[in-house]
Amino acid sequence: MNSGIQNIVISLGAMQVARRIPFDDPDVLNYVRIGYVASQVVIMGVYFFVSYKVRQKNDQTVLKYVDAQNPMSPDSGGLVTTTVRDYDLSEISKLLRAAYFGVAMMAFFHLYMKYTQPLFIQALMGLKNLYDAKPVAIHVLGKPAEGDLKRPFKTASMFGAAAGPQTDAASITEAEKKIGAKKED
Numbered sequence: 001m002n003s004g005i006q007n008i009v010i011s012l013g014a015m016q017v018a019r020r021i022p023f024d025d026p027d028v029l030n031y032v033r034i035g036y037v038a039s040q041v042v043i044m045g046v047y048f049f050v051s052y053k054v055r056q057k058n059d060q061t062v063l064k065y066v067d068a069q070n071p072m073s074p075d076s077g078g079l080v081t082t083t084v085r086d087y088d089l090s091e092i093s094k095l096l097r098a099a100y101f102g103v104a105m106m107a108f109f110h111l112y113m114k115y116t117q118p119l120f121i122q123a124l125m126g127l128k129n130l131y132d133a134k135p136v137a138i139h140v141l142g143k144p145a146e147g148d149l150k151r152p153f154k155t156a157s158m159f160g161a162a163a164g165p166q167t168d169a170a171s172i173t174e175a176e177k178k179i180g181a182k183k184e185d
Helices: 003-019 026-057 084-112 117-132 134-139 169-184
Strands: 062-067 078-083
Touching (some): 003 117, 026 084, 026 134, 062 169, 084 134
């Protein structure tokens, strides 16, 4: 099943369970808070561990790809030449930023707006996203970097095929020609 659809199913299921939890009871609320904080500590700890493992492996294999063009930014896209180590570290950095943003949003919703149900739901969703993270699958779960886990990672789409960087030789050659033409001008 697609990851986006799994997220929706888990969210809807967690909402139904959360409706039955008596958040009015201070003890229950404290347990939910502890559960949320514990899940976030586990998530960030695993991401930092993966970062450590990537630095420890220090894979200097060259990775060339043509990044997807962003319609909002005309300067995006183009040829990217990096190493597996640097690519994995940048992906882990994106995952950590997403986790930090989620914690900040939950702090706002819970502390300022007094919402309690999202604590329970986001604790579950964070663990699910941790399991779905491709660097975690490669470096912690020991899955081989082939198929969906082949670098550069393709981003899954809810509505169709996965989109992402182009790794075929023709696209890379064309991007190199564009760079050469820009340098001549």
